[in-house]
Amino acid sequence: MTPRDNFEDRLTALRPRLHRYCARMTGSAFDGEDVVQDTLVKVLRTRSDSAGIDDLEGWVFRIAHNASLDLLRRRSRSSIVPLTDELEAAPMPDGDIIAVSFETFLRLPELQRCAVILKDVLGHSVVEVASIAGCTPAAAKSALQRGRTALRQLADMPADTRLPLMPDAARQQMARFTKLFRAGDFDAIRAMLAADVKLDLVNRLQWQGRDRIAPYFTRYAGEPKWRFAFGAVEGRPAMLVFDRGAMERPAHFVLVDWREDKIAAIRDFLFAPYALESADWVRLEDA
Missing domain, CATH: 1.20.140.160 (PhyR, sigma-like (SL) domain)
Known part of the structure; x- marks a missing residue:
């Protein structure tokens, strides 16, 4: 070395x-x-x-x-x-x-x-x-x-429990993304990618370009252990990713940035599970 x-x-x-x-x-x-x-x-x-x-x-x-x-x-x-x-x-x-x-x-x-x-x-x-x-x-x-x-x-103060406030459009976009992930319909997700889409696998690598990030979806398609749910982390719409049999707390989460109806960026915390430590998160009903 x-x-x-x-x-x-x-x-x-x-x-x-x-x-x-x-x-x-x-x-x-x-x-x-x-x-x-x-x-x-x-x-x-x-x-x-x-x-x-x-x-x-x-x-x-x-x-x-x-x-x-x-x-x-x-x-x-x-x-x-x-x-x-x-x-x-x-x-x-x-x-x-x-x-x-x-x-x-x-x-x-x-x-x-x-x-x-x-x-x-x-x-x-x-x-x-x-x-x-x-x-x-x-x-x-x-x-x-x-x-x-x-x-x-x-x-010792009472917890201030609240649902995150987010625009309806952002909520619906993230909910749809999560549903497609859950169904394994990655072709539909690829169709929503902007040509210059950015992928950030936090703590691992960054890619840019619709064609270059194809292996990202292939990896998820071949991994049966994940379960996906729509939610929010620190008030931002997110896809919560759970290990099978451990649905009490997400293993990691994914954020998506949109440019109108196109996916401009994906930020996946798969390799940075420490980011959820003490972060506020909530599971929400699909829109």
């Missing part, structure tokens, strides 16, 4: 952990994956800078941290949870932390969010948190304590 192969293998192994961090920092599985991709591009472009760095993971997470903050500042929609010095901090059990939704993490101030995710979700030390966030260990420890307290308070 060449040094380049080893370097890229290490980045691939880091990807699920990076997504856990970026999704919670940005409050979205989709935005988190975009930040992960941007981070890995930056890392590969500046890989020479990593020569002599003992802590590759820390270096990559610093880049991901800054990329997440850049996205949040562009969005300018992060809300702050007011806290007081009198609150006593207590760690949440690991399972509770993992189950906290991305949107809930977004309600924490940036440093608190960073500290809780890195320490309680990913297992970094306080010193490592400080290094990644660019603050002192004392500030990181304080942010961790306050962030834990805030999450416990937020976890």
